[in-house]
Amino acid sequence: xxxxxxxxxxxxxxxxxxxxxxxxxxxxxxxxxxxxxxxxxxxxxxxxxxxxxxxxxxxxxxxxxxxxxxxxxxxxxxxxxxxxxxxxxxxxxxxxxxxxxxxxxxxxxxxxxxxxxxxxxxxxxxxxxxxxxxxxxxxxxxxxxxxxxxxxxxxxxxxxxxxxxxxxxxxxxxxxxxxxxxxxxxxxxxxxxxxxxxxxxxxxxxxxxxxxxxxxxxxxxxxxxxxxxxxxxxxxxxxxxxxxxxxxxxxxxxxxxxxxxxxxxxxxxxxxxxxxxxxxxxxxxxxxxxxxxxxxxxxxxxxxxxxxxxxxxxxxxxxxxxxxxxxxxxxxxxxxxxx
Ligand code: NAD
Ligand code: UFG
Numbered sequence: 180x181x182x183x184x185x186x187x188x189x190x191x192x193x194x195x196x197x198x199x200x201x202x203x204x205x206x207x208x209x210x211x212x213x214x215x216x217x218x219x220x221x222x223x224x225x226x227x228x229x230x231x232x233x234x235x236x237x238x239x240x241x242x243x244x245x246x247x248x249x250x251x252x253x254x255x256x257x258x259x260x261x262x263x264x265x266x267x268x269x270x271x272x273x274x275x276x277x278x279x280x281x282x283x284x285x286x287x288x289x290x291x292x293x294x295x296x297x298x299x300x301x302x303x304x305x306x307x308x309x310x311x312x313x314x315x316x317x318x319x320x321x322x323x324x325x326x327x328x329x330x331x332x333x334x335x336x337x338x339x340x341x342x343x344x345x346x347x348x349x350x351x352x353x354x355x356x357x358x359x360x361x362x363x364x365x366x367x368x369x370x371x372x373x374x375x376x377x378x379x380x381x382x383x384x385x386x387x388x389x390x391x392x393x394x395x396x397x398x399x400x401x402x403x404x405x406x407x408x409x410x411x412x413x414x415x416x417x418x419x420x421x422x423x424x425x426x427x428x429x430x431x432x433x434x435x436x437x438x439x440x441x442x443x444x445x446x447x448x449x450x451x452x453x454x455x456x457x458x459x460x461x462x463x464x465x466x467x468x469x470x471x472x473x474x475x476x477x478x479x480x481x482x483x484x485x486x487x488x489x490x491x492x493x494x495x496x497x498x499x500x501x502x503x504x505x506x507x508x509x510x511x512x513x514x515x516x517x518x
Pocket of ligand 2: 264266304305306357358359360378379380381383395396397398399408409410411449472475
């Protein structure tokens, strides 16, 4: 298939491009580079043995720019990663987040339908479950209250895409609810490249291990979990990437609307991750216990059985692989994509 990948220069996008090409698909990337660099796409090409991926530096809110891309290419489907994703920043800049993520998706799906492409895979998040009513979380678990504008955009865009599909059954909409993606391509050439001080656990750990940060702050050790620290379902980004390849099956089968949890089904606490990282890499991660972070929940991990049953997908990598590959990326690229 020929796939439009919005946000393809980012963390998950770059890894997905590789898996799409390995599976024989053709791709075109649209990204405004607000949170990425062109260098990431250069490295994807290298990893694919020199395959040139057409790239358009276009903001998905730019209707004219996006329409031109559709005039030049006939797409079978779109994988829609483009969006702003920093939880804390979204609290400080709600309007910018709602504008970018909501308006961008409105323009994208309108331009798609005008050009006869009605197949979309959307990057949603476990955040839509709020403080989950059921653990492990199944897709039947009711959606919960999102504590920040970023999460709200994911939850609302799920509703928008659901309504669009209901109104026009020609649409196939796959909502992938990602759990916590970490890790990197085993080459160490592409990986997560956060701006400034990382919000998320793994980039904070790797930056501490490489000496860029003094110590990790562990946000709370009084949660009702086995060691008091927050438990999450970490998933290797390459597994997440292959989930997108698998999700194309739901589109080929014309499922209409389909929702899948994309996680491993295993929960690890913050201290479990620190220990696994130290063990896998033989490096120390100094840490101290800090107060809880506002908006955090105790436990979040999924039941990924539906993705296995319907898409034939399940995660292949474990926590040690994730820790090894995150570190391999960080130590080889201490400043990310900057030279
Ligand atoms: P990322 O920031 O690395 O990638 C997103 C890409 O979208 C960036 O390259 C950015 O430049 C681009 N972009 C943003 N707004 C755009 C716009 N208006 N027009 C064109 N391009 C635009 O993030 P990621 O971690 O690769 O996440 C990809 C998607 O998955 C996002 O939608 C994110 O919300 C979602 N997601 C991520 C996580 C996570 O923890 N990484 C978890 C759940 C869901
Ligand atoms: N944590 C720390 N110290 C840090 C960073 C995180 O102790 O410096 C803890 C958190 O308190 C939490 C766990 O590590 O218990 C994971 O935190 P992350 O920030 O890495 O991930 P979250 O589960 O909070 O959220 C992430 C994304 C969301 C997404 C969600 C589910 O940031 O956008 O996963 O996919 F919605």
